Amino acid sequence: MSKVASATFRDSLSVSLTVGAYGVAFGAAAVANGFTVLQSCLLSLLTFSGASQFAVVGVLGAGGSAISGIATASLLGIRNALYGVIMAPRLKVRGLKRVLAAQITIDESTGVALGQEVRGIDEMRKGFWYTGIGVFIFWNLFTLAGALGAQAMGDIRAFGLDSAVPAAFLGLVWPRLTGNFERALAVGCAVFAIAMTPILPAGLPIIATAFIAIAVGLKK
């Protein structure tokens, strides 16, 4: 393995391990919110997109319907379509390989690939595949561990899991709060969702904030 290739591999591996470890939090959150271990693992294998997975378990855990959960998760999954648009002309794959590439098109694989731009197109492709496959392996293993761990707990509140779940959401949104506009949007949506919780059916207060985002995004 050449020096350049090993640098890409190192980037991919460190991202895969770090992100994969979040899978523990997801597996635990899913079980804490009423999903079975099998359902938790299927979400990680098939949905394979952290924010969407956390969202669907969060909405159902809050008493929302399956439709609310699916809608919230899918709105968060739109960005993967945009990543696909960026990656497709660079990967140039067809058939089964395109199916595999699509499944591992997430924040991290796209991010690492774009990070290799200065090293050339071959390294971008390697970064995408190494990271996507690496995160997939670790994310799924750690999901199983987290789900089994939470299942063994009994009263999840005694282990603080009821707080670990919103803390995990907060950790996901925090890096996106880059300016005053983003912070104001976050606080506004949080307050709106809380205010609507006693009024609207569960799940809707969360989805409704997506329309706030669309409205301010169109206006600005």
Added chain:
Amino acid sequence: MNAYWIATIGTSVIAFALKYSGHSVPEKWLSHPKIQRINGLIPIALLSALVAVQSFSEKSKLMIDQRLVGISVAIIALLLKAPFPIVVLSAAVSSAAVYNWL
């Protein structure tokens, strides 16, 4: 089939359809600056709403309990630039302490 199964399968099917469509539609369809911008704002809105609802409600009722302590500790950890696992763990430990001993 209960709601959890419908949610698991439905989310997975749409997640893949979104990913695959990105690889298959012409680039110009999705590269409009407004779409890009809204796409950056949607996660902020939904995740912030989820933080709030998961911290301060139980089904359709608002509630202040040990989770207030947990989420406050998480905010402090994030302000101190702690890594993700520390944020989640510190929230869990402080919340569990309040639940078990207060």
